[in-house]
Amino acid sequence: MLSNQQNKLIWGFIPRHLILIVCIAIFLFLGSNALGIAHFEDDLDSYADDVKMDSAGDEWTSSCGNSRWWSVDDKVFTGTRAMNWTIWREGCNDITNTFTTGGKTNATTQFYMYFKDTTGGTVTFVFYDYNKTHGCSVQVDDGDVAINSWHESYLKTWFDGESNFLCSLDVGFFSTQSTGTAQTVSTTQLYISGSVGAEDEWIYLDDFQRYSLCDIDHCYNCLDSTTCEAEGCSWYFLFYKQIFTCIPPPEIDPEECGEFYKCLYCLTQEACEEMMTCFWTDIGLGDQCYQEEPAIPPSQVEWEVPELEECGELSGTEYWLCEIKNDIAGFFLPSQEKVNALYQTLGAFKDKFPINYISSMTSFFSEVTESLESTTTIPIEILGQDSEVNFTLWDATTTIGGEEESLKNILFDFTSVLVLFGWFTWLISMVRRFF
Amino acid sequence: MSIADIILGLVTWTFQKLVLPVLPTNLPALSYSEFNSILSGTLKHNLIYSFSGLSQLFNLKLLFILLGSIIIGELLYWLVKAGFFLVKLIRG
Numbered sequence: 001m002l003s004n005q006q007n008k009l010i011w012g013f014i015p016r017h018l019i020l021i022v023c024i025a026i027f028l029f030l031g032s033n034a035l036g037i038a039h040f041e042d043d044l045d046s047y048a049d050d051v052k053m054d055s056a057g058d059e060w061t062s063s064c065g066n067s068r069w070w071s072v073d074d075k076v077f078t079g080t081r082a083m084n085w086t087i088w089r090e091g092c093n094d095i096t097n098t099f100t101t102g103g104k105t106n107a108t109t110q111f112y113m114y115f116k117d118t119t120g121g122t123v124t125f126v127f128y129d130y131n132k133t134h135g136c137s138v139q140v141d142d143g144d145v146a147i148n149s150w151h152e153s154y155l156k157t158w159f160d161g162e163s164n165f166l167c168s169l170d171v172g173f174f175s176t177q178s179t180g181t182a183q184t185v186s187t188t189q190l191y192i193s194g195s196v197g198a199e200d201e202w203i204y205l206d207d208f209q210r211y212s213l214c215d216i217d218h219c220y221n222c223l224d225s226t227t228c229e230a231e232g233c234s235w236y237f238l239f240y241k242q243i244f245t246c247i248p249p250p251e252i253d254p255e256e257c258g259e260f261y262k263c264l265y266c267l268t269q270e271a272c273e274e275m276m277t278c279f280w281t282d283i284g285l286g287d288q289c290y291q292e293e294p295a296i297p298p299s300q301v302e303w304e305v306p307e308l309e310e311c312g313e314l315s316g317t318e319y320w321l322c323e324i325k326n327d328i329a330g331f332f333l334p335s336q337e338k339v340n341a342l343y344q345t346l347g348a349f350k351d352k353f354p355i356n357y358i359s360s361m362t363s364f365f366s367e368v369t370e371s372l373e374s375t376t377t378i379p380i381e382i383l384g385q386d387s388e389v390n391f392t393l394w395d396a397t398t399t400i401g402g403e404e405e406s407l408k409n410i411l412f413d414f415t416s417v418l419v420l421f422g423w424f425t426w427l428i429s430m431v432r433r434f435f
Numbered sequence: 436m437s438i439a440d441i442i443l444g445l446v447t448w449t450f451q452k453l454v455l456p457v458l459p460t461n462l463p464a465l466s467y468s469e470f471n472s473i474l475s476g477t478l479k480h481n482l483i484y485s486f487s488g489l490s491q492l493f494n495l496k497l498l499f500i501l502l503g504s505i506i507i508g509e510l511l512y513w514l515v516k517a518g519f520f521l522v523k524l525i526r527g
Contacts, residue, residue, distance in 0.1 A: 342443050
């Protein structure tokens with residue numbers, strides 16, 4: 001049982017630290033989308049029956065206001081509702097339903113798909129990133145899978161080992177992959193559209209959920225090297241993103257004559273000597289092709305030990321002073337090998353906690369700062385029409401103190417002063433709180 | 436072998452045998468690769484997407500630096516107060 005004083009301390013703690021709690025909540029809200037690994041999750045069971053998907057929830061919208069995806073209960077994979085595509089309900093000719101997914105880069109969403117009696121059915125998934133002009137699309141046709149049965153399906157987006165944003169769709173045994181348009185970096189909306197051949201044909205989708213099973217067929221869900229390699233996948237370093245990721249094991253190259261370790265597959269001297277890294281010799285096992293030992297380049301070290309002064313050109317007293325100076329310096333100067341060893345040892349700290357986490361954070365802040373310095377537009381939507389806020393008024397100029405100044409610079413300086421004033425107010429209150 | 440070689444050898448041996456083996460590469464709850472992918476992936480793009488529109492009106496670099504200093508200051512203040520609070524709680 002706590003005393004009255006302890007109770008007062010506990011219950012008085014939260015109000016006094018409200019500003020910290022609010023700041024942490026803001027950053028958790030911004031970062032919450034980064035922590036999930038599904039594009040979105042929706043089992044569709046919360047919607048009413050026979051409801052257009054563009055009114056089925058805040059995250060679902062339609063490209064023309066009348067959706068052809070409807071929430072139904074006549075055929076579901078699990079739960080009470082699924083969404084189905086129909087052409088006989090009133091709507092536009094080409095409908096896409098959109099689900100707002102937030103900014104996801106590496107994400108996998110599992111769902112279930114059913115083509116019912118379709119003869120020309122297709123479903124297209126298009127991921128658009130935050131500027132809505134770049135994206136990645138994948139499509140499945142009813143000819144790719146068995147109709148009239150539910151198929152376990154996966155939508156996945158990720159960066160490859162180069163600089164490409166990729167998306168893939170797996171429906172049962174069918175698999176397709178596509179490369180996103182240039183500059184695609186994440187997903188904020190998923191457009192889903194469909195088509196069927198006749199009015200009595202249907203497409204059903206159900207149970208969108210996060211997929212996180214790590215196994216040999218889903219290496220991308222393995223988040224650390226231990227589980228990745230335990231499942232037979234490869235732990236690979238993406239130089240472009242400077243991160244490790246889990247990828248399927250590389251395909252074994254065919255055993256044919258080639259460079260490096262493939263030298264042993266070169267069966268003739270001519271084929272062997274054509275390779276730059278191979279040589280033909282007999283080490284007691286008969287003539288065979290072997291790989292040459294690679295020349296190891298010298299380690300690149302930034303710290304160079306200064307060289308001693310040359311005394312050969314001097315004479316008399318200067319020569320002896322030079323020699324004495326070199327002897328004393330040599331007593332204290334380190335050798336290059338010891339300096340190299342220290343440099344490499346200190347370099348090993350970069351991969352250790354907390355240096356690696358701190359360097360990751362500093363590069364994150366510098367990248368965000370550089371990105372925020374570039375000006376962008378503010379999109380708005382009025383009565384269904386997309387547009388952008390017009391800032392041409394910002395370029396209007398006036399003369400202040402004999403200098404031409406634009407309205408943008410004036411407002412910029414004004415808001416900066418306001419922000420600084422607010423910060424100084426906080427600083428004064430913080431100092432008073434401490435003392 | 437110079438004095439500097441001996442000192443450097445001692446320092447290198449200390450780092451290699453006593454310090455580096457103790458330091459972990461990953462935190463138990465959050466591996467480095469997961470941490471880096473969260474920061475440099477979706478969190479960065481989420482921040483850029485959320486605040487890029489304000490760049491026309493505010494000096495975002497200054498805003499984030501000041502906001503970061505407020506958060507760090509409040510966090511330090513909270514840690515100090517939490518320490519005193521725990522002491523009072525234990526003493527009763």
